[in-house]
């Protein structure tokens with residue numbers, strides 16, 4: 528449960544975000560930097576198409592580039608810090624503050640999400656121009672590094688769409704939920720890898736990136752869609768009300784790509800020897816990522832739920848058994864005779 532001061536914290540974060548984004552350009556920077564349809568361009572070329580501007584004072588330096596992008600960089604660093612603090616402190620309250628910030632700032636204000644188009648770009652070497660897209664590189668670098676170090680932290684608290692569906696979870700009554708049988712859940716989780724492979728193949732054969740519109744709903748944050756796509760999004764969100772995190776668990780090609788990357792994860796979630804028989808964490812995991820004693824890193828989004836249980840000395844059998852065996856060993860031996 529979230530603590531009572533959470534609403535105040537959320538309002539404070541919202542106020543900061545509204546202040547920070549009130550003077551942003553109408554076209555979100557990240558869309559221009561790394562997202563579909565608007566490839567990064569040289570701002571000088573864009574503003575001076577005919578080459579009339581010979582003003583030597585306008586010479587571009589790293590100083591001017593950094594100054595121009597300083598606010599985006601600073602806000603992104605602040606968001607990354609919030610993400611890591613909430614993760615390391617295992618704080619439910621800070622996690623929800625991070626999710627709200629992800630939706631409001633990264634989603635609606637900046638349209639800054641990792642898209643399957645970025646995966647295509649990585650494969651073909653077609654990435655945004657570095658010097659004009661420092662915030663995008665910081666964002667993408669943060670995603671890759673955190674995935675290699677800890678797993679799909681990006682999906683658990685950075686992706687604006689994933690954050691939106693997790694916040695939806697807070698308001699949907701638990702009795703509306705449909706729990707899928709394990710065999711179906713495990714098979715459905717493979718669909719996203721098939722979608723990643725299919726769209727990648729389609730892109731490599733046709734060089735057409737427009738396919739992203741039909742496999743990921745992130746365009747909703749930049750509001751560029753046909754009526755059919757909005758209807759599809761509506762159906763997806765309604766389905767998510769009944770099947771928790773439906774898109775993330777079963778359909779997202781970006782989640783699949785990060786899942787494959789998280790096979791390299793260095794710092795994994797610890798397990799106790801008691802985890803072999805105890806099923807408490809397995810039932811707690813809303814992402815279907817715990818199978819017996821094993822945590823399936825490709826599906827785990829580092830939501831902290833099992834780790835909080837794991838450290839709970841009142842609920843986790845490991846601690847209960849440990850306490851009992853310590854008490855037994857301290858008990859004085861019965862006298863004989």
Ligand code: SF4
Nearest residue numbers: 682686689775779782
């Ligand atoms: S699975 Fe996809 S939509 Fe879900 S959080 Fe990850 S990247 Fe975002």
Ligand code: SF4
Nearest residue numbers: 812827828830831833
């Ligand atoms: S409950 Fe544990 S295993 Fe499941 S997604 Fe969260 S952190 Fe990963």
